[in-house]
Amino acid sequence: MRRAILALLILLASASVAPGATGPDRLSNPQQEARAVALQKQLRCLQCQGESLDESSAPLAIDLRRLIRARILAGQSDAQIKTYLVSRYGDFILMKPPLEPATVWLWFGPLLVILAGAAAVAVVVLRARPAKS
Amino acid sequence: MTGEIGQLALCLSLALSLVMAIAGLAGARANSGLARDVALHAAMGLFAFVALAFGALVFAFVTSDFSVLDVAQNSHTAKPLIYKITGAWGNHEGSMLLWVFVLAVYTAAIAFARRGGAQLTSAALGVQGLLAAAFLLFILFTSDPFLRLDPPPFEGAGLNPLLQDPGLAMHPPMLYAGYVGLSAAFAYAAAALITGRADASWARAARPFMLAAWIALTLGITLGSWWAYYDLGWGGFWFWDPVENASLMPWLVATALLHSALATERTGAFRAWTLLLAIAGFSLSLIGTFLVRSGVLTSVHSFANDPERGVYILALIFAAIGGALALFAWRAPKLQGGAAFEPVSRETALLLNNLLLAAAAATVFIGTLYPLVLDSLWGIRISVGPPYFAITFAPVFAALLLLVPLGPQLSWRKADLGAAFRALSPALGVAAVAGLLVLAFAAAPALQAACACALATWVIAAGIIQISGRWRARTMSFGACASALAHAGLGVTLLGIVGATAWKSEALDVLKPGQTMQVAQYALRLDNVERVQGPNYFADRADISVQTHGRTIATIAPEKRSYPVEGQAVSDTAIRTTGYEDLYVALGDDRGGGAWVIRAYVNPLAPFIWFGGAFMALGGLASLFGRLRRSVAAASPNAALAE
Numbered sequence: 130m131r132r133a134i135l136a137l138l139i140l141l142a143s144a145s146v147a148p149g150a151t152g153p154d155r156l157s158n159p160q161q162e163a164r165a166v167a168l169q170k171q172l173r174c175l176q177c178q179g180e181s182l183d184e185s186s187a188p189l190a191i192d193l194r195r196l197i198r199a200r201i202l203a204g205q206s207d208a209q210i211k212t213y214l215v216s217r218y219g220d221f222i223l224m225k226p227p228l229e230p231a232t233v234w235l236w237f238g239p240l241l242v243i244l245a246g247a248a249a250v251a252v253v254v255l256r257a258r259p260a261k262s
Numbered sequence: 263m264t265g266e267i268g269q270l271a272l273c274l275s276l277a278l279s280l281v282m283a284i285a286g287l288a289g290a291r292a293n294s295g296l297a298r299d300v301a302l303h304a305a306m307g308l309f310a311f312v313a314l315a316f317g318a319l320v321f322a323f324v325t326s327d328f329s330v331l332d333v334a335q336n337s338h339t340a341k342p343l344i345y346k347i348t349g350a351w352g353n354h355e356g357s358m359l360l361w362v363f364v365l366a367v368y369t370a371a372i373a374f375a376r377r378g379g380a381q382l383t384s385a386a387l388g389v390q391g392l393l394a395a396a397f398l399l400f401i402l403f404t405s406d407p408f409l410r411l412d413p414p415p416f417e418g419a420g421l422n423p424l425l426q427d428p429g430l431a432m433h434p435p436m437l438y439a440g441y442v443g444l445s446a447a448f449a450y451a452a453a454a455l456i457t458g459r460a461d462a463s464w465a466r467a468a469r470p471f472m473l474a475a476w477i478a479l480t481l482g483i484t485l486g487s488w489w490a491y492y493d494l495g496w497g498g499f500w501f502w503d504p505v506e507n508a509s510l511m512p513w514l515v516a517t518a519l520l521h522s523a524l525a526t527e528r529t530g531a532f533r534a535w536t537l538l539l540a541i542a543g544f545s546l547s548l549i550g551t552f553l554v555r556s557g558v559l560t561s562v563h564s565f566a567n568d569p570e571r572g573v574y575i576l577a578l579i580f581a582a583i584g585g586a587l588a589l590f591a592w593r594a595p596k597l598q599g600g601a602a603f604e605p606v607s608r609e610t611a612l613l614l615n616n617l618l619l620a621a622a623a624a625t626v627f628i629g630t631l632y633p634l635v636l637d638s639l640w641g642i643r644i645s646v647g648p649p650y651f652a653i654t655f656a657p658v659f660a661a662l663l664l665l666v667p668l669g670p671q672l673s674w675r676k677a678d679l680g681a682a683f684r685a686l687s688p689a690l691g692v693a694a695v696a697g698l699l700v701l702a703f704a705a706a707p708a709l710q711a712a713c714a715c716a717l718a719t720w721v722i723a724a725g726i727i728q729i730s731g732r733w734r735a736r737t738m739s740f741g742a743c744a745s746a747l748a749h750a751g752l753g754v755t756l757l758g759i760v761g762a763t764a765w766k767s768e769a770l771d772v773l774k775p776g777q778t779m780q781v782a783q784y785a786l787r788l789d790n791v792e793r794v795q796g797p798n799y800f801a802d803r804a805d806i807s808v809q810t811h812g813r814t815i816a817t818i819a820p821e822k823r824s825y826p827v828e829g830q831a832v833s834d835t836a837i838r839t840t841g842y843e844d845l846y847v848a849l850g851d852d853r854g855g856g857a858w859v860i861r862a863y864v865n866p867l868a869p870f871i872w873f874g875g876a877f878m879a880l881g882g883l884a885s886l887f888g889r890l891r892r893s894v895a896a897a898s899p900n901a902a903l904a905e
Contacts, residue, residue, distance in 0.1 A: 155770075173645045181647065184498060224647030226633075231642050235632045239625040239654045246617045254610050257531070259602035 161201050168197050168207055172214060173224050181224055265330050265408040268318030272402060275311040275366075278304045279394035282369075286388025290381050290457055298384040305373035305387050308394060312366040316350075316359055319407050323350040329414035332356060332407045338420040338827050340798040348431040349421045354555065354571075355407035357434060361551070362397050364435070364442040368471065369394065372446060377893075378467025385453030386446070393445055396578050404571045420827040423799065429489035437482030437509055441547040443475025444512060447519065448544035451537045452586055455593045460537060462530055465523040468540070470889055472523065476516045477882035483509050484875030491871075492835050497846050497863045499762065499871055502651050507630040508550030511623050515543040518619035525612045528674060531600030532609075534590075535616070541586045546623070548579045553630075604676040611669040618662040625654045663717050663756065666749050667724030670742070685731065689723035704765070711764040718756040725750030740888025748881030755874025761843075761867025768863045774856050778809075782864035784845055785809040789817075791849075791858055799823045801834070804849045804858060808838060820849040820860075844868045 156162040166183060172193070174185030182190050182197075193214070200210045214222050226232050282304035289297030319332070323346050328334040336353040337346060351360040369390040376383045401407070424430070447468045454464035486509070491499040500506065519539040526536040552575045603609040629646045636642045667689060671682035683690075697716030700708055725746040732742045769781035773788040780786075789805040801823040808816040818836035825831070838845040843866045850859030 171649065173647060180501065184494075219643060221643040221645055224645055225649035225653075226644040226646055231636060231640070232632075232644065235628060235644075235646065235650075236654075238628045238632075239621065239658075242624040242628075243617070243621040243658065246621055250613045250617050253532075253613060254605050257600075257603050257609070258605065 156198055156201065161198075164207060165194070165198050165201055168210060169194060171211075171224050172222050175218060175222060264318045264322045264325075264327060265410055268315045268322070269406070269408040271311045271315035271318065272398060272406075272408070275308055275315065275362075276395060276398040276402065278308045278311060279391045279398055281391075282308060283388050283391030283395055286384050286386070286391055287456070288388075290385035290388060290453065293381070295380075298380055301384050301387045301391070302373045302376075304391070305369045308391075309366045309370035312359075312363050316363045319356055319359055320347055320350045322408075323347065323356075326418065327414075328416075328418050329411055330407075331409040331411040334411050334415050334418050336421055337418040338798070339417065340827060341421060341426070342797050344428070344431065345421060345426045349425070351434055352421055352425045352430075355401070355405045357438075358397070358401050358405050358555070359407050360435065361438055361442060362394060362401065364438045365390070365394055365397065365445060368443055368446045371471070372449070375470075377470070378450070378463050381457050382450070382453050382459065382464060382467060385456045386449040388456075389449040389452045390445065393449070393582070396581070400571075400574050400578065404574055417827075420798075420825070423823065423825040423828055423830050423832045424493065426798075426825075427489065427493060429485055429493070433482060433485045433489055436478050436485055440475050440477075440479025440482050440516075441509075441512060441550065443471060443478055444516060444540075444544040444547050446471035447475065447516075447540040448586065451540035452589060455537065455586075455589045458593065460533055460593060460597055462527045462533070465526045465536055469523060469527070470886055470893075472516065472520055472540075473882050473886040473889065476513070476520055477879050477886065479509065479513045479516060480875055480879045480882065483513060484872050484879070487875075488872050491868070492837055492846075493832075497762070497766070497768075497844075497865055497868075499759075499868070502629070502646075502648050504630050505554055507626050508546075508553050511626050511630075512543055512546040512550060514619050514623035514626070515539060515546055518616045518623070519543050521612050521615050521619075525609055526600070529601040529603070529609065531603065532613070532616075533597045533600065534594040537590060537594065539616075539620075541583070541590060545579070545583045545586070546627075548575075548582060552576060552579055601675070603674070606672070606679050607677045608669065608672045608674045611665065611672050614665055615662065615669060618658055618665070622655060622658045622662070625651070625658060629654065660714075660717060663721055663752060666721050666752065670724075670728050670745050670749070686724055686727060689720050689727055692723045693717070693720035708764060711760050714756060714760045714764075718753040718760065721753030721756070722750045725753070740884050740891070744881045744885035744888065746881070747884060748878045751874045751877030751879075751881060753874070754870050754877055758867045758870030758872070758874060762865045762871065765866045766863060768861070770859070770861045772853050772857050773860050774858075779860065779862065781845075781862040783810055784862075784864065785812075786847065786860070786862055787814075788858065788860065791856070794821070796823065798827060799825045802849065802852070802858075804860070806836070806847060806860075808845060818845070818847055820847045822849045839869055841869055842867060 156165060169183035170181050172182045174180045174182055174187055174190040175193075176187040176189050177185050182193055197210055200213070205213075211223070220227060226235060228236050282301050285297045285304060286301035288294065289301055321327075322330045322333050323337050324343065326333065326337060326339045326346070328337075332353060332355045336356070337349050341349065349356075351357045369387065372383060372386055372390065378386075450464045450468035450471070454460040483506075486506070487499045490501070491497060519536065522532050522536045522539055525531045526533050552572065555571060555575060629650055633644050633646050636644060667686055668679075668682055671677075671685050672679075693716040696719040697712045700712040700715045704711060728742060728746040728749075729738075732738045767782040769779055771779040773779060775788050775790045778785050778787045785808075787807045787809060789807055791802055791804045794801050794803045801821040803819050803821045806818050806820070807814045808818060816838050818838050820836040821834040823832050823834055833848050833850075835846060835848045837847075843864065846863040846865055846868075848861045850861055852858055
């Protein structure tokens, strides 16, 4: 049943085998490097199926990792970098979808389910109480 | 010849499944002994012919019969025998045949065991017959594995190297045994609705099948996660990928079903809900099959499948789910409520369990399907990744784990919450200590990790208390062992997840032979990289010495393999495990001049993730064994004496 994961794996494998080779591009300032890694984890690889930029070794992911570092070195904030990437690739690049009219049910659907379920459980439990003799 | 035998066997299977459907349903309605016998024999015949077709396909793969299109596209003579066999289901057509084969196995088991009486069995076989017929039609018309190729090519195209792996050889059959096993629960639930006997008997009859399906799903998911861990090369074990979610949803619902059915069997409570869960569990299996098989998930990639297949499966899903729900809507309102219970009781605990599991399943469902719907209706593309599930799924599951230890301590109908907490007080103490220890000693700011560890310890300790309490009171049973093991398994897995995410160390470096890198407490020295030859690949293998305090404690050898036939390369990671910690090393790109990229991780507690899965499956096995023993005892004439 994992054919789709395999599809992504094939894509990955054909791009380059190894896990994301960020080594030589690493920033010398550990704080800046940590920021870059944190950003990579919040952004997705656009060529693969479920992986973040941090995990992917697709060519575009490698380019984007370089782009993130270049912009960090240029003094941009995390928010500025994200805004730039979203303007270029759309919300699709964000691992965590933003809350907007189109995603209201995505974010509040689970909450509604659990509230409705809790109400139903309460009704069932109250009704099932044995009659007082 | 094999191709024709397989093809013929499939056609006969289709005929038999239709016979079984008609005879089974007619036998249940008209109370005809003859029709029921026909259905029983058709079930055995179906099993025999599907097995023959499946055997023919495996034979064609083993003998590299490239006149069969499927074999030519997915196999190669140079492959080791084991991967020729597993290659039979490492492709769309073969995996659908495996699906039907597993369905036929469960059908034969239903016919053989005849649980719940002749009428219920007959109706269940009728439903299984409809499902088998639908899938056989699907195979014959859109996914025929026996299509011929003329002239046959000299050599096959080979199998994706990532599939050439022992973990993945076992993973699909296991997962299918789970997915398809839920069809038995579905068939019994539909049978109960058809025959109008929706009391506790169907749940009792279907329980071994539910358990078998649940065990297989648990193992299948665990194996898949383990495979992703060692095969992907960066130590991740769960991605919230839609395909993974497709297997998680049926598991969550099947878990809820096992618990709800307990109450239904015991006191007749929640009958309608248990029926609904049985229907939902298999429906989610079908939806999972649709998501993976139709190509909707991979439509943005070159991997797209035939859309005709997707449309067919979608129609099948609507027919199966719609039919079952219509039956439910028609019959369920007539169901009487079960026996009364107090708000503090085992029944309430099971309801809360079901509430949280169903909410968790609904969350995964929304998170998986929302982006698909948004994209297809409005063309809006979003990603729903791990951060979404961390916010929505994790709290629900944490609440569930918080309550898990209480359930087994509460008695049916009316329970004493104070007594339950008193019995569990040692677990509370141990959990608090574990949490504080983490806060005191963990390096990173670790409030979340501390809470998760406390939670895991609470669940594990409660399992131990449950077992030891039963032991001392001399009321040990398979059922008690089962729930204690399965619940503790959840805690063990949680510990593993915390360790592998919160306390993971990683390092990445470019090394030349003789150079050393440090990851956590280990120094890794690259000794040399050499070219080695495998059966159908060649590889660059790095020999690496693992050192602590200047002493070499092990050597490991990650590889980067190239498969010339398939034109692909995969990374073969090296993992050195102590049982509570993994050192995980992957070989990356060649940087030229003898320098190689090496990525290393230390994943504390990572093996616990899969140990926990094994515990859960063992718990399921204990329950299954207890059930079957009881059934055998009840069926034997000496049952009265044995009591």
